[in-house]
Amino acid sequence: MIRVGLIGYGVAGASFHAPLIGAVPGLRLTSIATSRGAAVARDWPEATVVADAAMLLSDPAIDLVVIATPDSSHAPLAQAALTADKHVVIDKPFVTDPADGAALIALAEARGRMLSVFHNRRWDADFLTVQRILADGVLGDIALAELRWDRFRPAIKPGWREQQGAGLLNDLGPHLLDQALQLFGRPDAVAADLATQRAAATTEDYFEITLSFGERRVIVSAATLLAQPRARFALHGTGGSFVKYGIDPQEAVLRGGYPPTTPGFGEDAPEAYGTLTDAAGTALRIVSARGDWRRFYSGVVAAIAEGASPPVPARDALEVMELIAVARRSADERRRLPQP
Structure with a gap:
């Protein structure tokens, strides 16, 4: 134990x-x-x-x-x-x-x-679904991928994150950038735009980062003043598109005081399933994979007890923070920064 x-x-x-x-x-x-x-x-x-x-x-x-x-x-x-x-x-x-x-x-x-x-969002239902779709190859060569996390929060939320924290990029950026790195690897260039859009905000509450992979573009973005959120995932390739709205349901369950053993934990409601549109224009609803944040801690047990690789190697998390530093420099200098 x-x-x-x-x-x-x-x-x-x-x-x-x-x-x-x-x-x-x-x-x-x-x-x-x-x-x-x-x-x-x-x-x-x-x-x-x-x-x-x-x-x-x-x-x-x-x-x-x-x-x-x-x-x-x-x-x-x-x-x-x-x-x-x-x-x-x-x-x-x-x-x-x-x-x-x-x-x-x-x-x-x-x-x-x-x-x-x-980085628990590696075990979100929507992310696992996107991983599966990319592995299946049904979208062909990806030209554009968008990973967005939108909120409608005009007032500053009490607590240290919005009042003394390092901003939305440090809060939601690690999740989005980690997912982008897991899906596509390290980019060859980064261009970022940061903004503080709410009058009472003291740190950035909007960001959009464009990661370049040759001619492919991957956009990660979060905003705080969107009453109608954009798609959480939108991937477009030579074989079609996959678009998924809504946030993984696990956070709401846990914040509501229910345990992760609650029946249906990590399962998307059918109305939240994403849509795959193929090259012929046929739209298909795609049943979401089941998310399960417990898999992070199961991986921790395996790493400590069996010597397995950690569920999220610290070097992966360091790469995310290095990208955040590059994004901040890109925004400050208002230019696209090539990456080695």
Whole structure:
């Protein structure tokens, strides 16, 4: 049994990490560092509440530390956890400075510890469906792919993400860019546009990044003032198009307080299925693959217990943060930046 210590019990810790850890065989949530002791006592009465991260990291009984805290704390907490010879999972984004990510990877390798990043959107129903369609080759050669995540949030949401965070690019960008890299690999050029569109916003709340792969274009974008969201995925190739609307349903289930063992967890409603239009113009509804974020933590168990590759290698997450840094430079310099 892998004994898990969770640092942070905000939305990410309470709604995502703790329920997923509790639902995966081989993991036991034993300790939580938080100021929200009453919430932990209600939700996880068998877990010990500690006042701060240092107390959790000094516990020799903890095998795996999960960091679900504000972005700026990820690097120092992960460094302390690895130095204490713990395996580590970090909520996205991996780090805010790619140099810190490279240092953490080197430290994990030197200590012989697993280091992974919670890019849970690799196990979304829509993304798994897109992966399957691309593997089947029914769309032919892809000319344009669009991965978008739109919200309608005119008011600034309370909490650190919108008030003290690093902006929408650091919040949703890691998910979208990780998916793009998984589908198409590393681009040969990057062009980005960032904007702060809400009057009260202090960080960017809109971005659009164009990744070039020769003549292929892959666009990743997120916006905060779209009452009518654009397609979540739209892929167009020589054999046809696939278009899918809506966000994977797992987040809503977990935020609603329901466990990942809830019947139908990760399954799209039929009305949310995507549409594949072939070269002849025939439109077919495509049943979505079943999403399951538990697969991330099942992969963590395999990595620690069996020496398997982490479910999300930290180097993958570092590549995402390097692309975000390039995108910010592209936006600042207002030019397209070739990539090696």
